[in-house]
Amino acid sequence: MKAVVMAGGEGTRLRPMTASMPKPLLPVANRPIMEHVLRLLKQHGLTETVVTVQFLASLVKNYFGDGEELGMELTYAHEEKPLGTAGSVKNAEEALKDDSFLVISGDALTDFDLTDLVRYHREKGALVTVCLTRVPNPLEFGITIVDDEGRVERFLEKPTWGQVFSDTVNTGIYVMEPEVFEYVEADVSVDWSGDVFPRLLKEGRPIYGYVAEGYWEDVGTHESYVKAQADVLEGRVRADLDGFEISPGVWVAEGAEVHPDARLRGPLYIGDYAKVEAGAEIREHTVVGSNVVVKSDAFLHKAVIHDNVYIGPQSNLRGCVIGKNTDVMRAARIEDGAVIGDECLIGEESIVQGNVRVYPFKTVEAGAFVSTSVIWESRGQANLFGARGVSGIMNVEITPELAVRLASAYATTLKKGSTVTTARDHSRGARALKRAVISALQASAIDVRDLENVPLPVARQQTARGSAGGIMIRTTPGRSDSLDILFLDERGADLSQAAQRKLDRVYARQEYRRAFPGEIGDLSFPASVFDAYTGSLMRAVDTTGVAESGLKIVVDAAHGSAGLVLPSLLGRLGVESLTINPGLDETHPTETAEERRAGLVRLGEIVASSRAAFGVRFGPVGERLSLVDERGRIVDDHRALLVMLDLIAAERRSGRVALPVTTTRIAEQVAAYHGTQVEWTTTSPDDLTRVALKDGTVFGGDGRGGFIVPEFSSVFDAAAAFARLVGLVARTQLSLSQIDARIPRAHLQRREIATPWAVKGMVMRRVVEAAGDRSVDTTDGVRVVEADGRWVLVLPDPAEAVTHLWAEGPDDDAARELLDTWTAVVDTASG
Numbered sequence: 001m002k003a004v005v006m007a008g009g010e011g012t013r014l015r016p017m018t019a020s021m022p023k024p025l026l027p028v029a030n031r032p033i034m035e036h037v038l039r040l041l042k043q044h045g046l047t048e049t050v051v052t053v054q055f056l057a058s059l060v061k062n063y064f065g066d067g068e069e070l071g072m073e074l075t076y077a078h079e080e081k082p083l084g085t086a087g088s089v090k091n092a093e094e095a096l097k098d099d100s101f102l103v104i105s106g107d108a109l110t111d112f113d114l115t116d117l118v119r120y121h122r123e124k125g126a127l128v129t130v131c132l133t134r135v136p137n138p139l140e141f142g143i144t145i146v147d148d149e150g151r152v153e154r155f156l157e158k159p160t161w162g163q164v165f166s167d168t169v170n171t172g173i174y175v176m177e178p179e180v181f182e183y184v185e186a187d188v189s190v191d192w193s194g195d196v197f198p199r200l201l202k203e204g205r206p207i208y209g210y211v212a213e214g215y216w217e218d219v220g221t222h223e224s225y226v227k228a229q230a231d232v233l234e235g236r237v238r239a240d241l242d243g244f245e246i247s248p249g250v251w252v253a254e255g256a257e258v259h260p261d262a263r264l265r266g267p268l269y270i271g272d273y274a275k276v277e278a279g280a281e282i283r284e285h286t287v288v289g290s291n292v293v294v295k296s297d298a299f300l301h302k303a304v305i306h307d308n309v310y311i312g313p314q315s316n317l318r319g320c321v322i323g324k325n326t327d328v329m330r331a332a333r334i335e336d337g338a339v340i341g342d343e344c345l346i347g348e349e350s351i352v353q354g355n356v357r358v359y360p361f362k363t364v365e366a367g368a369f370v371s372t373s374v375i376w377e378s379r380g381q382a383n384l385f386g387a388r389g390v391s392g393i394m395n396v397e398i399t400p401e402l403a404v405r406l407a408s409a410y411a412t413t414l415k416k417g418s419t420v421t422t423a424r425d426h427s428r429g430a431r432a433l434k435r436a437v438i439s440a441l442q443a444s445a446i447d448v449r450d451l452e453n454v455p456l457p458v459a460r461q462q463t464a465r466g467s468a469g470g471i472m473i474r475t476t477p478g479r480s481d482s483l484d485i486l487f488l489d490e491r492g493a494d495l496s497q498a499a500q501r502k503l504d505r506v507y508a509r510q511e512y513r514r515a516f517p518g519e520i521g522d523l524s525f526p527a528s529v530f531d532a533y534t535g536s537l538m539r540a541v542d543t544t545g546v547a548e549s550g551l552k553i554v555v556d557a558a559h560g561s562a563g564l565v566l567p568s569l570l571g572r573l574g575v576e577s578l579t580i581n582p583g584l585d586e587t588h589p590t591e592t593a594e595e596r597r598a599g600l601v602r603l604g605e606i607v608a609s610s611r612a613a614f615g616v617r618f619g620p621v622g623e624r625l626s627l628v629d630e631r632g633r634i635v636d637d638h639r640a641l642l643v644m645l646d647l648i649a650a651e652r653r654s655g656r657v658a659l660p661v662t663t664t665r666i667a668e669q670v671a672a673y674h675g676t677q678v679e680w681t682t683t684s685p686d687d688l689t690r691v692a693l694k695d696g697t698v699f700g701g702d703g704r705g706g707f708i709v710p711e712f713s714s715v716f717d718a719a720a721a722f723a724r725l726v727g728l729v730a731r732t733q734l735s736l737s738q739i740d741a742r743i744p745r746a747h748l749q750r751r752e753i754a755t756p757w758a759v760k761g762m763v764m765r766r767v768v769e770a771a772g773d774r775s776v777d778t779t780d781g782v783r784v785v786e787a788d789g790r791w792v793l794v795l796p797d798p799a800e801a802v803t804h805l806w807a808e809g810p811d812d813d814a815a816r817e818l819l820d821t822w823t824a825v826v827d828t829a830s831g
Contacts, residue, residue, distance in 0.1 A: 008054030367801025411444030455622025460492030608632030624705030
């Protein structure tokens with residue numbers, strides 16, 4: 001006997017899940033519904049099966065093929081137009097005309113005894129046997145009445161409660177004889193229950209009803225879809241689960257990584273090669289698909305997660321369905337009954353309310369509150385560039401495909417035959433993406449100079465030596481799972497806002513230039529990069545007095561790329577030094593704030609025990625520098641900025657200093673004391689670069705370990721800052737603690753407040769209104785200055801749904817009180 005699986009329906013009630021996927025392929029317990037059906041058929045010996053397909057037919061065919069993997073023999077009957085339940089089977093008549101056959105829906109989950117159903121059909125000598133089951137709510141199904149002999153007396157399709165006369169419903173499973181095709185007209189839409197069966201009853205043909213025992217669920221609504229997952233996990237239906245039951249009700253498939261500190265409360269299922277991090281909590285009736293990543297502190301309860309989904313840290317998902325290839329970012333919340341389609345982006349701290357439908361390929365912006373379904377609108381990112389170039393999670397937001405498109409767009413903004421310098425840090429992710437970038441640049445008629453793994457300042461300097469621009473790929477500071485793609489201009493500085501907008505436009509329009517075969521760009525690898533860099537640095541920076549000073553310094557390379565340039569630099573400086581942690585660690589390309597602090601503590605211990613003059617610790621890509629004084633005490637970044645400012649201003653006695661508006665105003669006092677002046681900039685690094693390029697600028701810094709030495713470079717450079725500091729300390733013959741002690745103490749407090757994107761403008765307007773008659777500076781954000789000199793700065797984050805606040809006062813309590821006052825203003829405006 002053969003079987004017919006009906007797999008042609010559109011599943012409109014299940015949209016948006018079925019907007020880009022046929023209903024039979026929807027996964028139940030991480031396996032397509034139709035696969036459960038086929039396995040049931042095979043279990044009962046029905047291995048020769050015809051599959052009727054119409055909506056997204058190719059996806060069904062591609063997935064199941066000829067059925068060999070399931071040990072079955074599958075053929076397909078394709079409908080050019082919808083033919084109804086009977087018409088679609090008629091379409092497969094040629095394969096079914098020789099013997100009895102069984103018809104079953106490809107989107108119903110069941111474990112009925114089909115062998116007994118076939119036995120019953122043959123015993124009764126029926127033309128058609130209808131498989132029936134009893135349900136508590138028959139409104140969505142066809143009701144069937146049978147007599148004592150099992151013969152069908154009456155059908156009623158989808159009744160109202162006033163028409164309900166039985167709880168015995170038609171499951172859409174039939175056993176039929178080929179004669180039934182005489183009652184089905186070819187190539188027109190015909191239904192069994194509505195057209196064929198009433199005619200058979202009228203003619204007295206033998207139609208029997210078989211009341212089956214067991215589980216049956218017509219997966220026709222979102223509620224029944226979620227219920228089917230729970231029923232499989234609870235064992236209410238006999239269905240195969242791939243994987244291992246590692247504890248009662250907790251199923252984990254092959255290759256999945258579940259951290260021992262993840263909290264699992266079954267029954268639940270985790271698919272193959274999924275990854276669940278420490279601190280994540282997954283509770284009952286949750287199904288996690290294949291290749292899904294669940295980050296730390298995420299919470300999932302009764303959630304159905306399809307394949308290749310990213311669930312960000314601190315996100316909260318309850319009773320929802322998430323389509324394949326969707327990214328749910330940090331602290332997003334998706335409520336009960338919500339359905340997110342395939343390939344969507346749910347932004348950080350956004351909220352999708354219950355029963356909302358988000359259709360495929362849509363973006364929910366960070367901080368958004370979505371209370372109505374998103375069907376036609378597709379909100380993209382407002383800006384491609386953030387504070388760190390183009391940033392995102394590796395293989396979630398930053399993929400090889402994205403890198404290729406970005407590099408192609410960047411190449412299109414340059415002339416054919418231009419040269420671009422590429423570089424990376426020592427992470428594996430950066431290495432892989434740089435290769436994609438190089439290929440895209442060459443294919444767009446750009447010559448490439450690849451520096452491979454170098455510190456960022458070296459990449460900037462080499463870019464400035466005759467290149468039209470540069471691309472540096474590095475691990476996002478403090479986030480080992482994320483990458484930054486930095487685009488540099490011909491000076492090696494970050495692209496200006498105007499250049500970023502131009503690149504953004506080309507990328508958005510996807511108007512990429514392609515080279516003819518003879519125009520493909522060359523690839524070269526410059527030699528002696530580090531010697532060239534340190535040679536230029538030593539010629540530019542004043543190091544007089546260092547050789548005679550007898551300074552002893554401890555240098556911590558922190559296993560970063562700065563260690564590549566230090567041997568050449570320290571040799572030329574001629575200073576006694578102890579270098580620690582020089583080797584590269586490609587599995588740990590960045591460090592968290594806690595790791596950085598612990599590293600500085602260890603550095604301080606070595607400095608104190610070795611009686612060194614001071615210690616320095618380089619950031620992972622050689623851009624930032626941290627200090628430890630001769631006693632082994634950590635010099636906080638904002639104090640390190642003031643120490644450098646004091647030393648340089650005292651030596652120069654004139655000129656300009658570039659500092660962001662978030663810097664303590666003690667800097668103005670220090671600069672003025674030595675006859676220099678401060679030019680306040682925005683927090684954007686390219687704005688600091690702009691001021692550093694001006695004649696008369698002697699120093700720049702951001703208060704976070706970034707220092708600019710204008711005589712050598714207009715960008716942050718830890719090696720240049722180190723060389724400059726060594727020369728200054730050697731000539732002043734003062735220790736770092738003595739220099740720090742002569743600078744007034746600063747009392748600067750900082751805070752972050754979650755602010756939805758939709759109200760950021762309102763927040764800033766309310767801040768200006770609340771300022772009243774006070775002095776207001778709008779260099780970057782809104783800085784409000786009190787009459788007694790206290791000040792607060794309110795600055796909306798350009799890339800995240802937060803607002804930053806800084807406040808400074810004569811003491812910590814005064815600064816905290818001012819911060820509390822303006823926090824209340826921001827909170828009120830945020831609603």
